[in-house]
Amino acid sequence: MTVKLNIGVLVSGNGSNLQSIIDSLEAGRIDARISCVISNNATAYALERAKRHNISAFHIDQRAFPSREAFDNEVVVLLRQHSVQLVALAGFNRIVTPVLLDPFPESVVNIHPALLPAFPGRHAQRQALQHGVKITGCTVHFVDRGTDSGPIIIQAAVPAYDTDTEETLAARILVEEHIIYPQAIQLFAEGRLSLRGRTVIIEPPPASGLLEADS
Numbered sequence: 460m461t462v463k464l465n466i467g468v469l470v471s472g473n474g475s476n477l478q479s480i481i482d483s484l485e486a487g488r489i490d491a492r493i494s495c496v497i498s499n500n501a502t503a504y505a506l507e508r509a510k511r512h513n514i515s516a517f518h519i520d521q522r523a524f525p526s527r528e529a530f531d532n533e534v535v536v537l538l539r540q541h542s543v544q545l546v547a548l549a550g551f552n553r554i555v556t557p558v559l560l561d562p563f564p565e566s567v568v569n570i571h572p573a574l575l576p577a578f579p580g581r582h583a584q585r586q587a588l589q590h591g592v593k594i595t596g597c598t599v600h601f602v603d604r605g606t607d608s609g610p611i612i613i614q615a616a617v618p619a620y621d622t623d624t625e626e627t628l629a630a631r632i633l634v635e636e637h638i639i640y641p642q643a644i645q646l647f648a649e650g651r652l653s654l655r656g657r658t659v660i661i662e663p664p665p666a667s668g669l670l671e672a673d674s
């Protein structure tokens with residue numbers, strides 16, 4: 460039996476990206492398992508989604524910790540207890556510190572609702588509309604010590620219309636998020652992501668074992 464990659468997912472809100480990962484796992488499109496879901500928000504609907512799928516789900520109350528680092532240390536304790544190898548931020552509304560990043564080198568990923576490096580940080584869809592761009596999108600990237608500044612794994616483009624509100628644009632972007640986040644996680648699970656400088660190289664899929672016949 461092959462040992463599956465253990466994923467820990469950090470969430471704060473609705474958890475539609477968590478759901479897309481769960482659905483992809485259950486459909487066999489990702490060869491891994493979610494070993495725990497952790498939220499800093501007790502009422503995050505994402506926790507309900509996890510429980511419905513019998514995934515261990517935890518709330519860590521950030522108010523109980525004196526610093527970001529102390530909170531992150533508690534997160535790391537839980538991730539280690541669940542043998543997590545890949546940490547996926549999915550609508551996690553906190554900046555993570557080196558306390559969380561260092562134990563998981565090149566193994567923390569995030570989804571951001573803009574075509575980075577445009578519009579990092581909060582309210583990316585609002586920023587895009589205020590700037591008047593015609594195309595925006597979403598980005599899955601490795602997390603580094605900056606804000607939404609890590610190496611880019613996959614991006615998808617989405618049109619922005621002058622009739623858009625923040626909500627209509629966010630909804631159109633989410634459709635693509637739900638496609639590219641599971642894809643990026645499967646590439647990681649297959650060991651097909653490597654870094655050259657800050658460029659993520661996506662290795663070709665392993666050979667199928669079929670050899671071409673000599674002509």
Ligand code: GRF
Nearest residue numbers: 473474475476550570571572
């Ligand atoms: C998504 O737009 C994601 O890109 C951003 O936060 C939102 C989370 O949505 N980081 P959900 O909780 O996954 O539905």
